Amino acid sequence: MDATEPPARRLIAPPSPRAEARATRPRGVSRETEPVKTSPQSEDGSAGQHVGDRMSAERGLAFGVDPHRSERYSLRQSRYDAAAQDISSWAGAAERAGHKLAVLDVGCGSGSLLRHLEAKPHFEAITLSATNFYEKSTYKPHAYHDYIICDLTKPCPELRSSAYDVVICEQVLEHLSDVHSALATLVRVTKPGGRVIIGVPIHAPPLHLARLHLVPVLDRLAGRTQSRGHVQAFSLFSFRRLLRSYPALELREQRGFRIISGGVLRPLENLHWYWRTNRWLGTRLQAICPEVQFLLEKAPPTASRLQ
DSSP states (O other): OOTTSOOOEEEOOOOOHHHHHHHHSOTTOOTTTSOOOOOOOOTTSOTTHHHHHHHHHHTTSBTTTBTTOOSTTOTTTHHHHHHHHHHHHHHHHHHHTTSOEEEEEETOTTTHHHHHHTTSTTGGGEEEEEEESSOOOOSOGGGOSOEEEOOTTSOOTTSOTTOEEEEEEESOGGGOSOHHHHHHHHHHHEEEEEEEEEEEEOOOTTHHHIIIIIHHHHHHHTTOOSOOSOOOOOOHHHHHHHHTTOTTEEEEEEEEOOSSOSGGGGGGGGSHHHHHHHHHHHHHOGGGSSEEEEEEEEOOTTSOOOO
């Protein structure tokens, strides 16, 4: 590591209001069974107006929680909803087994996953930690058990080995110059038998090669100085080939979420049937989806290679 680069470090946040509420809640009483607090009737007789205010506030939020898109069933944000649904289900199983699910959100950004997770039924059974590449404003930083600043292309000793039941790395790898170091870290910090969720943009071949090799040349010739952000480009097949170089990872599922979205079609993303249709197409036409999410499991050392 260069002397000018800050080392990885762990930021310990103060206890969150959610944690304090759990500490004071009577044993055996869940958040769902707590009595609903209603606002007192106002002088004009309008009781419970806060419920209507809340419903109004949820309009314009993807899946009722995400301000990054205003469509109710935003296809772009579907990846976070799907991952949160799976993680909540696994957390429920962990809760029934008497323990919490340790989850690491790698490159959490502005906290999109947290927004979706906290709306799911088993959020209380999750111990959520996160990494970012640099300190930045993120949603509810106090909600993370650990918030760690580190560069995945370099050793990150603050991330303990075999520490997490679920590691999610969504829309991060395409920004890294060294994907292999990052993947090795994801494998290292996941518990044997744990799950890894990786989401990356996908290009139909051979467009990924043009994006990777031709576009940078054209940018230089055109005098473009602003970075496009992505330094990697994958096709579905090239990324699966990359995953096969990590024998500890077994691919369990892969899914896309949209074929074409935005533009004149964007209003359709407020319709549930349109979202369901795209989810169905995403399970069958991943090679032409703009992004694909891979669900993997870390096998014991003696397990067979990814097929």
